[in-house]
Amino acid sequence: MIEISSLSYHAGPTPILHDISTRIECGGITALIGPNGAGKSTLLHCISGLEKPSSGSVRINGIDPFSVPHRQRAKTVALLQQSPALVSRLRVRELVSFGRWPHHQGRPCRADEEAVDRALVAFALTELSDRTIDTLSGGQRQRAFIAMTYAQDTPWMLLDEPLNALDPRHARDLMARLHGLSRDGARSIVIVLHDINAAAGWADHIVAMKDGRIMAQDASASVLTEETLRDVFDTPFELLQHKGRPVVVAR
Amino acid sequence: MAERRVLWLGLALLVLCGAFLAWQLRAPMGFILGLRAAKLGALVCVGAATGAATVLFQTVAGNRLLTPGLVGFDALFVLMQTLLVLLLGGVGAASLPAGPRFLMEVAALGVASVALFGLLLRRDARDITRMILTGIILGVLLRGLSSMVQRLMDPSDFAVVQQAMFASFGRVDPQQLAFSAVVLLAAMAVALRMAPALDVAGLGRDTARGLGLNHDRVVMTALLLMAAMVSVSTALVGPITFLGLLTASLARQVTGSHRHAVLLPAAAILGALILVAGQFLFERLLGSQSALAVIVEFFGGLVFLFLVLKRRRR
Numbered sequence: 354m355i356e357i358s359s360l361s362y363h364a365g366p367t368p369i370l371h372d373i374s375t376r377i378e379c380g381g382i383t384a385l386i387g388p389n390g391a392g393k394s395t396l397l398h399c400i401s402g403l404e405k406p407s408s409g410s411v412r413i414n415g416i417d418p419f420s421v422p423h424r425q426r427a428k429t430v431a432l433l434q435q436s437p438a439l440v441s442r443l444r445v446r447e448l449v450s451f452g453r454w455p456h457h458q459g460r461p462c463r464a465d466e467e468a469v470d471r472a473l474v475a476f477a478l479t480e481l482s483d484r485t486i487d488t489l490s491g492g493q494r495q496r497a498f499i500a501m502t503y504a505q506d507t508p509w510m511l512l513d514e515p516l517n518a519l520d521p522r523h524a525r526d527l528m529a530r531l532h533g534l535s536r537d538g539a540r541s542i543v544i545v546l547h548d549i550n551a552a553a554g555w556a557d558h559i560v561a562m563k564d565g566r567i568m569a570q571d572a573s574a575s576v577l578t579e580e581t582l583r584d585v586f587d588t589p590f591e592l593l594q595h596k597g598r599p600v601v602v603a604r
Numbered sequence: 605m606a607e608r609r610v611l612w613l614g615l616a617l618l619v620l621c622g623a624f625l626a627w628q629l630r631a632p633m634g635f636i637l638g639l640r641a642a643k644l645g646a647l648v649c650v651g652a653a654t655g656a657a658t659v660l661f662q663t664v665a666g667n668r669l670l671t672p673g674l675v676g677f678d679a680l681f682v683l684m685q686t687l688l689v690l691l692l693g694g695v696g697a698a699s700l701p702a703g704p705r706f707l708m709e710v711a712a713l714g715v716a717s718v719a720l721f722g723l724l725l726r727r728d729a730r731d732i733t734r735m736i737l738t739g740i741i742l743g744v745l746l747r748g749l750s751s752m753v754q755r756l757m758d759p760s761d762f763a764v765v766q767q768a769m770f771a772s773f774g775r776v777d778p779q780q781l782a783f784s785a786v787v788l789l790a791a792m793a794v795a796l797r798m799a800p801a802l803d804v805a806g807l808g809r810d811t812a813r814g815l816g817l818n819h820d821r822v823v824m825t826a827l828l829l830m831a832a833m834v835s836v837s838t839a840l841v842g843p844i845t846f847l848g849l850l851t852a853s854l855a856r857q858v859t860g861s862h863r864h865a866v867l868l869p870a871a872a873i874l875g876a877l878i879l880v881a882g883q884f885l886f887e888r889l890l891g892s893q894s895a896l897a898v899i900v901e902f903f904g905g906l907v908f909l910f911l912v913l914k915r916r917r918r
Contacts, residue, residue, distance in 0.1 A: 401814065403810060403813055403814060423813070423816040423817065423818050424816045425816075426816060427814065427815050427816025428816070431814065432814045434810055434811065434814065437807070437808060437810070437811050438666060438807065438808030438810075438811065440806055440807060440808075440862055441668075441856075441862070442856065442860060442861060442862045443862045447862070451803075451804060451807060451811075451815060452815070454800075454804055454815045454816065454817065455815060455816040458800070459799075459800030459801065460800075505815070
């Protein structure tokens with residue numbers, strides 16, 4: 354469980370997050386939605402222990418990500434960042450192997466290799482495994498970084514806009530894969546999505562943010578109302594039902 | 605694969621060193637061999653130190669265009685030498701025992717560089733252009749400060765500084781050389797031990813921290829190691845700005861790898877190889893004495909331009 358209590362974050366003098374308190378239960382997919390600049394990425398960075406909040410506290414599975422050893426934190430929570438830096442001459446397999454670093458600290462064993470193989474298979478990267486990262490397309494690269502996050506094998510996976518640059522097939526595959534992973538309760542996933550329909554289709558819970566505050570948080574169906582969406586995005590939406598699933602259309 | 609290439613490079617260096625020592629050896633053999641060995645030692649030390657230091661710096665800076673020399677690292681060393689002489693006087697500084705003095709210099713340079721470049725790296729690491737410019741201006745500032753202090757000095761003290769700064773490959777003190785070699789080997793051993801952590805640090809600060817690497821500590825250690833290596837090279841022969849760049853990019857080309865366990869030794873060997881080969885070519889075959897540094901700078905500068913232009917095209 355992630356527990357956030359009265360968390361605020363300032364970037365210099367600019368307030369980004371205002372006094373956020375919430376809980377995210379284990380298991381399932383929790384989608385973070387909201388307009389640009391709502392503070393979604395910053396919240397993920399605070400939860401994963403990369404940005405220290407100005408005030409307030411974070412507990413993830415009972416531990417404080419800022420006081421436990423780095424290695425223990427990296428075994429609890431993995432974060433896919435929005436635009437990670439590129440390293441030339443780095444092969445896909447090598448990149449994914451870095452996900453095992455918290456486990457082996459430079460001395461990989463058989464189990465680490467197998468975990469890397471599983472990640473490559475899971476994200477359809479086996480054929481690309483010997484390509485260097487800088488020769489990949491944007492979507493392929495994105496999948497390689499997601500595979501690295503997956504290989505980290507943590508109870509919590511935080512993904513910041515993982516659907517960026519993915520074509521419809523790989524976007525669907527990714528969401529289905531994440532959905533499958535989160536079913537047995539071993540993995541909990543928090544994911545920033547801009548495609549509201551992806552959230553509507555796959556997420557169990559939705560947290561809607563705006564201007565550094567949480568506007569709504571509940572089971573997907575309860576958050577996805579025309580009123581809430583209008584308030585969050587400042588733009589009118591129409592909510593349709595298609596084969597028993599909500600479909601959101603911007604008006 | 606990459607390891608084998610490093611082995612071949614090492615072998616080439618050994619052969620070249622043999623040729624350097626044995627080429628047209630005449631009586632008095634012992635005397636000439638001694639001179640040549642000292643010069644060879646200096647060339648190898650400086651080349652290896654510069655190569656490895658540059659790889660380390662490029663990793664922590666996340667930038668393949670920067671070298672310690674380019675951002676004023678050796679200028680910092682010269683400034684410290686100057687301040688030391690200013691504080692202790694020429695005789696006082698010259699009469700300090702070489703070992704402790706060198707250690708003191710490395711420690712002070714380490715602390716100063718961590719303070720200065722640690723701050724620079726943390727603040728500007730994302731903005732590469734700004735970082736290069738800040739580094740270059742910092743270098744100019746440090747050089748300016750040195751020359752200002754040197755102007756304030758007694759001429760005899762200044763002579764001591766000058767000797768410390770501009771020792772050439774020709775006049776190398778064997779004791780200083782031995783000490784440099786020990787420091788260099790130690791720094792290299794530590795760097796190789798932390799090679800996997802450096803690989804992770806190469807992914808960038810955020811990704812590395814996400815993977816649970818104590819990124820700031822790795823960067824500080826790398827800066828300290830680099831300070832030791834740069835001190836070795838600058839203390840022995842003075843600043844060579846572009847050798848590191850030439851060496852580091854060659855090492856990446858030759859090994860085709862991002863792994864520091866391979867890159868660090870490859871860059872060290874290549875640095876030594878370039879200097880020894882250049883010196884051999886100029887001194888033994890062309891009969892010229894002082895052109896080596898100029899030529900190395902010339903080709904290094906070309907590589908720098910090539911890298912800048914290639915980056916822009918992408």
